[in-house]
Amino acid sequence: MTNKILIIGAGQAGMQIADSLREEGFTGSITMIGDESQLPYQRPPLSKAFLYGEADEESLEFRNQKFYADNNIELVLGDAVVNISTTENGGVATTASGKTIEFDRMALTPGSVPRKLEIAGSDLDGVLYMRSLADARKLKERWEAAKNVVVIGGGFIGLEVAAVATKAGKNVTVLEGADRMMARAVCPFTSEYFKNAHERRGAKITLNARISHFEGANGKVSGVALEDGSVIPAEIVMVGIGVLARTEVANLLGLELANGAILVDEFAQTSNPLVVAAGDAVMLPNPTGSEGLVRLESVQNAVDQAHVAAKTLLGKRESYHALPWFWSDQADIKLQIAGLSTGYDQTVVRGNPDEDSFSVLYYKNGRLIAVDAVNHVSDYMAVRKCLTNAQTIPADAAADSSVALKTLVTA
């Protein structure tokens, strides 16, 4: 009998597990521990609306204080689990502040931390990352005074911050180590568009960048030195070179890992039968039904996998099948991705990149598997609906941009 559930990690996935447990009718105790002191909050706006000043800290909160009281969810904030042990039927966790929490079942939703760039000068003030509200506050405090912003890493986070900075009239340079932007997520065509689009909006972009060290004075960063000897002035350096799964608690429990992330099955079950895990820190069976394990760093995955994890905690096993989707707002460019394009063998481009509106459809063995849509919501929604219903759109017909995609959907 499950009466006491402990959730470690108060981000999107942890929040959703707590909510889903109540929605499923669970009446036992729920304790959720988070190491930040704020009420659990949304991260995606940190690099967008929050930085623009369109969203304040309160508006980022998932739920208000009253919700947690009304739903009998005990929040332990600004604290972290330092010790944990389980037996066959339950376990006990001890926190840094000395709290002892007993549980019957446990959910692990620790999220991830930014990968650090460890080079000379990386501890200078002004070398920043973007993951938490604390990170975003640091960036905001330095924002007004900064004329020169260097973004290291041409991925989603880096480009989102670059877009805000360019719009604010700052000198922006993006340094990407690979030969194209967002190489892990999109095809070369989409990468090329984003390079051109950010350049047209005023950013300088260097691909194949080789960074030597940071320069500074009085403890503050003043520039980024490249291996060719050049120095790019910077009062702010935003490093966005990927994230690492947090596995501290998983390691205390001796859970099985895969590629540095917590391994789960299609029920969000870890190698410990009492423990489920969900969100960014997890390696899971591909939820689209294709072979292999994937790690999905997205809101959609955190939410949908959390539903599955909550059900597993309550003994209502339901395997995780969902269409991954994702978005990134970069100034006036709205990128929406549905499906996973890994392993594609054909692409079809619709619309016109020069007019900042197009989509790329990805095919594998003749079947549609994913879309990148740039300011092209109708194509995005058509593909999302089509893939959710396990349908396809013939590639030759899709190539005619004048025909609405939703009219071309077939079994």
Added chain:
Amino acid sequence: MPKVTYILPDGSETTLDARDGDSVMETAVKNGVRGIVAECGGACACATCHVFVADEFADVVGGPGEVEDDMLDGAVTDRREHSRLSCQIKMCADFDGLRVTIAPKQV
């Protein structure tokens, strides 16, 4: 604070005080009103906060913007005449007493 009433798919109603400037979606989600999923948190990227605005408020609230209009075309519950994504309706004094019906299926 302007009031907004949510009519849930089961017919029950919840009335809340909205913070001025908060969206109809945020007001619901923060208070734990079920049925509005809002996975993207208000970025107009997911179409999971679909509501039907009551007829008497349709004019004052107005219709969807261009992006929202395309998102609504793909919403899981078919759109109706006064369909809106509730993340795009910001509460203000003019909307006091607003009534919205939550679409039965969001995902």
